Amino acid sequence: MNSLWLGVLGTSLIAFMLKFLGHSIPEKYLTNPRMLRINTLIPIALLSALVGVQTITEKGRWVIDQRLAGVAVALIALSLKAPYFVVVISAAVTSAVLYRL
Amino acid sequence: MFRATATQSLSVSFTVGLYGTAFGAASIAAGFSILQTCLLSLLTFSGASQFAIVGVMGAGGNALSGIATASLLGIRNGLYGLRMAPILKVRGVKRVIAAQVTIDESTGVAIGQENLGLDAMKQGFWLTGFGVYIFWNFFTLLGALGAQAMGNPSAWGLDAAVPAAFLGLVWPRLTGKFERVLAATAVILAIALSPIISAGLPIIATALLAVAFGWKERR
Numbered sequence: 001m002n003s004l005w006l007g008v009l010g011t012s013l014i015a016f017m018l019k020f021l022g023h024s025i026p027e028k029y030l031t032n033p034r035m036l037r038i039n040t041l042i043p044i045a046l047l048s049a050l051v052g053v054q055t056i057t058e059k060g061r062w063v064i065d066q067r068l069a070g071v072a073v074a075l076i077a078l079s080l081k082a083p084y085f086v087v088v089i090s091a092a093v094t095s096a097v098l099y100r101l
Numbered sequence: 102m103f104r105a106t107a108t109q110s111l112s113v114s115f116t117v118g119l120y121g122t123a124f125g126a127a128s129i130a131a132g133f134s135i136l137q138t139c140l141l142s143l144l145t146f147s148g149a150s151q152f153a154i155v156g157v158m159g160a161g162g163n164a165l166s167g168i169a170t171a172s173l174l175g176i177r178n179g180l181y182g183l184r185m186a187p188i189l190k191v192r193g194v195k196r197v198i199a200a201q202v203t204i205d206e207s208t209g210v211a212i213g214q215e216n217l218g219l220d221a222m223k224q225g226f227w228l229t230g231f232g233v234y235i236f237w238n239f240f241t242l243l244g245a246l247g248a249q250a251m252g253n254p255s256a257w258g259l260d261a262a263v264p265a266a267f268l269g270l271v272w273p274r275l276t277g278k279f280e281r282v283l284a285a286t287a288v289i290l291a292i293a294l295s296p297i298i299s300a301g302l303p304i305i306a307t308a309l310l311a312v313a314f315g316w317k318e319r320r
Contacts, residue, residue, distance in 0.1 A: 006164040007154050007167045008140055011167070011171040014175065018179040019175075019182050022186070023196055039176055042177075044274050045307040045311040049287045049303065049306075051271065052287070052292045055264045059161050066255075088123050099255050
C-alpha cells in the first residue's frame, strides 16, 4: 500500500472513530472547560498554518511567487465579505494570470 | 415537517456542497487519484480534515503527519457528537449513520432550531447531514474530473486556490483580536519551521500553540 492510500484510509478511519466516540460516551466525561477552549482554537492554528505553508513554501523552502498574490486577493475578497466561491476563484484567477505572464 | 428548517437545511447543503469542487480539484492537484479523492469525501466526510490530508501530503509531508493534522481537525466532530447524541437518541446502524454525518453544518443547523423544539432539531440534523453528504460527494467528483482535465495545476491557479480555500475556512473563526493573534502567530511559526523540520510537522506544531493560547481562561 503506498503512502497516499495510507493517508486516505487512515484519515477516514480516525475521522469516523472520533465522530462515533462522541455519540457513544456520556457527556459528563468531556466537559472540561480547558479542553473545550483548546478545541475551538486548534482549527484556527492548523488552518492558519496551512495557509502560510501553502502560500510561501515549496518542498521545505521559502518561495515567493504567484501564489502569494492569489492569496492576497483572497484576503481582500474576504474582507469585502465576498462569498467563499468568489474568494477561491479570485485567488485562482490572479495566480493563473501571473503564472502565464 | 418544519418548512423553515427544511429550507435552511437545503440551502446550507447546496452551498457547502459546492465547496466540494474546490476539494476535488485540490486533491487531484496534490497528486491523489480520482478514486482516492472520492473516497476521502465518502469516508472521511469532513471538509477541513480532507483539505488537511491533501494539503500536507501534497506539500511532501508523510502519511503520518497528514493523518495527525487531519485527525486534530476532526476532534471537534466528536464534540458535536457529544452534543447531538442526547437529542437524536439513536442506536445501532442508525448511530453509525448519524456519526458519519456529524459535521459543522449538520450540528450547526440542528442547534439553530433549538427554539422550534427537539423534532425540528432532529430534522435539521438529518436533512443537513444527508444533504451535505450528497452534494459534497457529487461536487467532489466534478472538481476532481475538472482538475484532471486541466493538467498543470499552476497554470489554472490551483496552487493559490488551495491556500485561499483554507483561508476561507479559517476566516469566520477569527471573531476577535485573540483569535487573529493566534492565527498570525501560527502562520509565522509554521513558515519559520518549514525549512527546518520535515513537511507536515510545522503544521502539527501549531496545535501546541492552540494549547498554549487556550490553557488559561480569558477575561
